[in-house]
Amino acid sequence: MGLERPVVGVVGAGTMGAGIAQLALENGHEVVLHDVDEAAIARGRARIGEGLARRAARLDLDADSIDDWVAGRLGGLRDAHTLDAVGAEAEVVIEAALEDPDLKRAIFRAxxxxxxPEVILATNTSALSVGSIAAATVRPERVLGLHFFNPAPVMALVEVVAAERTAPAIVEWAVALMTAWGKTPVRCADSPGFIVNRINRPFTLEALRMVEAGVASVEAIDAALREAGFPLGPFELIDLAGLDVNLAAARGIWEGLGRPDRLRPSTLPERLVAEGRLGRKTGSGFYRYGDAGRGAVDPAFAGGPTTLGATEIRDRILRAIAAEARLVAREGVATEREIDVAMRLGAGHPAGPFERAAAPTIDP
Ligand SMILES: NC(=O)c1ccc[n+]([C@@H]2O[C@H](COP(=O)([O-])OP(=O)(O)OC[C@H]3O[C@@H](n4cnc5c(N)ncnc54)[C@H](O)[C@@H]3O)[C@@H](O)[C@H]2O)c1
Structure with a gap:
């Protein structure tokens, strides 16, 4: 494709856009950064500077060279106040604006x-159809999904999403670019939730169902999954992501897949969201949060009944995850190997579902 180190346009300078811009700068690209909100560009620029400084501190450099490295990388960053200004320079554009299908289609049309016509357009959407965004352009063969995980400069996984009309050469080009950026790209088809967000649905959904059924408490479930090597228990994870965000993902994937019973969202988060308890960001969700971080489980869930043992709790969740993973593989969304890699790197699973099935030592 001949694009050795393309100028990267980034649209949306929030959490993900700033992270992606930082990553491109670290890898020696020039970056044009756009946001509708001028203040967001300034905030993004500040965040990128801090991120580059953190990265530089880990390089084997003396203090002066660190400053030079950061200044050099930041020198490649230009603000773009309009999409036309992005278009004047960028050879590839990565969109990380809000998760709103109409907004994304309008951005891609513009x-x-x-x-x-040769410029490659990518979206960082978490769950929207890449094909429907690509359809807003007259170059759908040059449009794809590049689904980074938060924080983008740190998380190794990138789901490279091929929509129905994406040219295979564009997918391969994107895989090569992500590899050059030090990422681990996995190819996947344009299907609701892609790999990680779909296969990880049962991690929280089965947990919610056990609490609703009165067979296991919030604390017992979180303890069982942590013991099994997961970085966070399901309820800690929901609180961290935000109950509203978890609910939107649950609904989006369930709707997108045609409302299968197995993924029907639990009503429990709905009730908490209605009460304004969104998790860590509001100070209360399944747990209480204060200045010192996570406190005790919320009184509404404290001391819940637990008739299932830790092994049963863990097995129930892992079985549901494995079943979803088999469906994803059977539907041709991704290969078993890519699913395993994605679940380890994107969701922090100690082993991928197929590795677990193949290795009795890690199979519970
Ligand atoms: N946060 C995550 O963990 C995560 C992970 C993967 C993917 N994503 C996806 O990345 C995208 C961005 O998420 P985020 O967490 O960075 O959101 P964010 O709210 O931090 O940032 C979004 C930015 O987009 C800007 N924006 C809004 N409309 C715009 C427009 N028309 N043109 C240009 N910029 C516009 C906003 O001003 C804001 O600065 C979403 O699609 C989200 O689903 C998020």
Whole structure:
């Protein structure tokens, strides 16, 4: 494709956009950063500077060279106040604006007009159809999904999403670029939740169902999964992501897959969201949060009944995850190997579902 080190346009300078811009700068690209909100560009620029400084501190450099490295990388960053300004320079554009299908389609329509026909357009959508975003352009073969995980400069996994009309050469080009950036790209088809967000649905859903059924408490479930090597228990994870975010993902994937019973969202988060208890960010969800971080389980869930043992709790969740993983593989969304890699690197699972099935020592 001949794009050795393309100029990267980033649209949306929030959490993900700033992270992606930082990553491109670290790898020696020039970056044009755009946001509708001028203040967001300034905030993004500050965050990128801090991120580059953190990265530089880990390089084997003396203090002066660290400053030079950060200044050099930041020198490649330019603000773009319009999409036309992005289009004037960028050879590949990565969109990380809000998760709103109409907004993303409008941005892609405008990018299609603002950029040359050879420019590759990528979306960092978490769960929207890449194909429906690509359809807003007259170059759907040059549109794909690049699903980074938060924080983008740190998390190794990138799901490279091929929509129905994405050209195979564009997918391969993106895989090569992500590899050059030090990432571990996995290819996947344009299907609701892609790999990680779909296969990890049962991690929280089965946990919620056990609490609703009165067979295991919040604390017992979180303890069982932590013991099994997961970085966070399901309820700690929901609180961290936000109950509203978890609920939106649960609904989006369930709807997108045609409302299968197995993934029907639990009503428990709905009730908490209605009460304004969104998890860590509001100070209360399944747990209480204060200045010192996570406190005790919320009184509404404290001391719940637990008739299932830790092994049963863990097995019930792992079985549901394995079943979803088999469906994803059977549907051709991704290969078993890529699913295993994605679940380890994207969701922190100690082993992928197929590795677990193949190795009795890690199979519970
Ligand atoms: N946060 C995550 O963990 C995560 C992980 C993977 C993917 N994503 C996806 O990445 C995207 C961005 O998420 P985020 O967490 O960075 O959100 P964010 O709210 O931090 O940032 C979004 C930014 O987009 C800007 N924006 C809104 N409309 C715009 C427009 N028309 N043109 C340009 N910029 C516009 C906003 O001003 C804001 O600065 C979403 O699609 C999200 O689903 C998020």
């Amino acid at each position: 990018l299609d007009a603002a950029t040359g």
